[in-house]
Amino acid sequence: MELSLMYDIMYTKAAVVHTGLGYGIRVASPLFTAAALSLFWLHSKDGQRRADVIITYILLVATLVLDVRCLLGALASTWTYAFINDTSWLNSCVGRWHGLRSFVVSLDPSRLLVEEPTSYRRWSGTIGRHNLFRACTHETTTSLLSRVVKFVATRSLWMEYQYGYLDGLEILPVVGDLLFEKVWEKLKSPFEPKQYYYPGVAEAPKKEEPEPELVGDPGFGFGIRRKVDEALEIGSEFQEVVLTWHIATEVFLLCRPGHLASFTHVKAIRELSSYMMFVVAVRPHMLPGLHLASLYEATRDALKEIWHGNKSSHCSTKRENELANILLYMEETRPGSEPDSRSKLYDSNAILSDGTQYARLMLRRLSTPNHPNKKESSSDLPKHYQLPDLWYGGVLDLQEMLERILDAWVRLLIYASIRCSRDSHAKQLGRGGELTTIVWILAEHAAIDKKTRHD
Incomplete structure (x- = not known):
């Protein structure tokens, strides 16, 4: 677990994401992407090539899915649990966090193949x-x-x-x-x-x-x-x-x-x-x-x-x-x-x-x-x-x-x-x-x- 946390700090954006500003950006990103998708949906497509319209829809939908996935992953992370515990006015949200984490874990596609997914936090044990x-x-x-x-x-x-x-x-x-x-x-x-x-x-x-x-x-x-x-x-x-x-x-x-x-x-x-x-x-x-x-x-x-x-x-x-x-x-x-x-x-x-x-x-x-x-x-x-x-x-x-x-x-x-x-x-x-x-x-x-x- 400690080595995994070190990896998060050195090789991911965990130190930036799991702050007040970071959570704000994570929440705002899917909202802005959804707004862009809605505006493009309502915008007239006259004079535009069909291939360009399809590619734009694919990119916007994929971006929205990834943004929602990142938001759920960040909110269900143990980093968020530590952030909630360290913030006095958020201590009452601990129970809700556990419910959110259980929901996110249930969405893991690997559960369809095995009873329990292998934790990415663990060392593989291979030498x-x-x-x-x-x-x-x-x-x-x-x-x-x-x-x-x-x-x-x-x-x-x-x-x-x-x-x-x-x-x-x-x-x-x-x-x-x-x-x-x-x-x-x-x-x-x-x-x-x-x-x-x-x-x-x-x-x-x-x-x-x-x-x-x-x-x-x-x-x-x-x-x-x-x-x-x-x-x-x-x-x-x-x-x-x-x-x-x-x-x-x-x-x-x-x-x-x-x-x-x-x-x-x-x-x-x-x-x-x-x-x-x-x-x-x-x-x-x-x-x-x-x-x-x-x-x-x-x-x-x-x-x-x-x-x-x-x-x-x-x-x-x-x-x-x-x-x-x-x-x-x-x-x-x-x-x-x-x-x-x-x-x-x-x-x-x-x-x-x-x-x-x-x-x-x-x-x-x-x-x-x-x-x-x-x-x-x-x-x-x-x-x-x-x-x-x-x-x-x-x-x-x-x-x-x-x-x-x-x-x-x-x-x-x-x-x-x-x-x-x-x-x-x-x-x-x-x-x-x-x-x-x-x-x-x-x-x-x-x-x-x-x-x-x-x-």
Whole structure:
């Protein structure tokens, strides 16, 4: 509802229409149009062409219908309800407004087709998808229309059409519930007292950090972002982080032992991973930091080259699984004799190597007989993408590992949402809304909830 109201303010004339002067113009417009139609009806048509007379009637009648429709829509709008409530001498008209709104809603033609019309105030729940493993192992331009769009449109427009429209999907309700539950938990955590635990101690002593004074702070918005950034513990090379975690997530899920795991968690992880890759590839302006298009392209080209150079000759029904196993094999292969020398995969692409190394570490930590576990130290992790919660602790079962992977992706989503520029949020709002914008609004609500509890 809040995003819809923002859309009204930025992309419609709501701020002008729903004022005293605006309502006056709305009421007067159909009256003047009706007067013009009546005068033309009474005016002599001698010497005028029949076609001109018919066209004039069509234009006047259509204008009158549109004016009446706009007037009814404006009067039945919730903006009008707010205007009536704010105007003392109109408070008695609230009951009449409800009757008018019920009448206008009953005229909605969509009620003839479905029981309840879909509210235009709601986000569609659809997100774009871009999976590097699928894009590199399958042809994406299979339909004639897609090939035509690719030929006539720019590369960015084609990618928007291909990955945002054709490959886009609507989030399942059960997945959406899990996702937003995790998002809300993470968004509230920066505004709760921090507790410090000491690993290895049976009864770990705790100490609490005093809550920050946010109420009345002129830099309230900046303070929110800083606290969330600290809580999420994300590195500065954000696009590189997303690329690395996309590779790690796909390799882990494709090579995980067995499939006895929560469908909801696996689906949520896959959708978040593909969505964040879609933002990196198609809408990099929505991400914080530098727009490193060359980084994405180099990773994609290296993955394609590896696939075409190492795929088996027979037609595999599980191409992504085969590519994941190829990456694991290349990461374990050392061209040199030294055990600590760089892997063959690192020589091809550092991001592919880092992501596959993460997947190997996660697979080794599973409590399964086929994958001996080992507690990894932070020095074993590549570079600075350390998200400590994913690595702390002992042996994990598959469900626990999925929980931590989903937690890591939720952190990345929140970070991208609160660090996205407001201009980018506004542009996507004009195109139907975006998941990152929804999360951005939730972040604001988390801070409001903190202020309310403080008061």
